[in-house]
Amino acid sequence: MHALIINGSPRVKKYSNTDKILGKITEGMKESGSSYEQFEISDRSQWDSIRERFYCVDHILIALPLYVECIPGLLMEFLETIEPIAKARPADAASTASRSAADGSETVSRPKLSFLLQSGFAEGIQLRCGEAYLEKLAGMLGCEYGGTLVKGDNFSIRLFEDEQREKIVGKYAEMGRIYGRDGAFTDEACKKFTGPEVFPFPIRLLIGLMFKTLAKKSFNDMAKKWGCTKPLTDRPYGK
Numbered sequence: 001m002h003a004l005i006i007n008g009s010p011r012v013k014k015y016s017n018t019d020k021i022l023g024k025i026t027e028g029m030k031e032s033g034s035s036y037e038q039f040e041i042s043d044r045s046q047w048d049s050i051r052e053r054f055y056c057v058d059h060i061l062i063a064l065p066l067y068v069e070c071i072p073g074l075l076m077e078f079l080e081t082i083e084p085i086a087k088a089r090p091a092d093a094a095s096t097a098s099r100s101a102a103d104g105s106e107t108v109s110r111p112k113l114s115f116l117l118q119s120g121f122a123e124g125i126q127l128r129c130g131e132a133y134l135e136k137l138a139g140m141l142g143c144e145y146g147g148t149l150v151k152g153d154n155f156s157i158r159l160f161e162d163e164q165r166e167k168i169v170g171k172y173a174e175m176g177r178i179y180g181r182d183g184a185f186t187d188e189a190c191k192k193f194t195g196p197e198v199f200p201f202p203i204r205l206l207i208g209l210m211f212k213t214l215a216k217k218s219f220n221d222m223a224k225k226w227g228c229t230k231p232l233t234d235r236p237y238g239k
C-alpha cells in the first residue's frame, strides 16, 4: 500500500506536533511494508504538488490538529481548491485503481481518504464533531471514507524531547502498523485508541482548579515574557 500523507497543521514542520505523530505513524507503516510520501500544508509552495498527487493515489491520509474546535483555516483554504475526484479524475485517466462496473463500463476510481484528528485537550468527546465533519468531507471530495484516528492529550509533544516525547508519541507506531496493513483506521484497536470520552468528575474538578491557579500563573508569566503589558483577561474590543 502506498499513501499520500498530508500534514494539515499550519505550524511549520519543525514545530508541528502532527509531524512528530506522523513520524511514528510512518515508522509503523514501513514495518507493515507500506510506503508513503508526505507533504505540509504549512508550506504553500507544496500545494500544487499535493493537488497533483491527490488525484493519482489510491490512499490518502490527512493528519490535522483541532484548532478552536475546528479544522485549521489554512487546511480549509487548501481543501477548497480540491476538485471532487469524479471531476478531476476521469475514468480513462484513472491510475491503477480504475475498476470496471458490472455492465462492463469503466467507473471512476475512488481513493480511500482517512484522517488522523489530534488535539491538546485529552477528552475524546470534544473531537467528535470534527470527526463527523471529516466523514462528510470524504464524501464531498468523492473519496471512500477510511475512518478517523481520534486522539487528544498532545499539547506538550513539541516541548519535550527524547524519552518524554517518546512516551506521548510512541503509541502511534502501532496505529501506523494497522494503517499500513489496512489502509484505513476502521480496526477496533483504532477506536479504542482515543481513550476516555469524558474524565470522571473528580479529575475534571482537579483540572479546572489547575487551570485557575498553576496554568493561569504560567500563562501570565509567558505573556509577560513576550512583552504583553495588559492582563490576559483584558477585553480591548469589548469596552
Ligand SMILES: Cc1cc2nc3c(=O)[nH]c(=O)nc-3n(C[C@H](O)[C@H](O)[C@H](O)COP(=O)(O)O)c2cc1C
Pocket: 009, 010, 011, 015, 016, 017, 018, 019, 065, 066, 067, 068, 069, 070, 118, 119, 120, 121, 122, 126, 152, 154, 155, 156, 158
Ligand atoms: C490556535 C490554536 C487553537 C487550538 N484549539 C484547540 C482546541 O479547540 N481544542 C484542543 O483540544 N486543542 C486545541 N489546540 C491545541 C492543538 O490542537 C494541539 O496542540 C496540537 O497538538 C497542535 O498540533 P500542531 O503543532 O501540529 O499544529 C489549539 C492550538 C492552537 C495553536
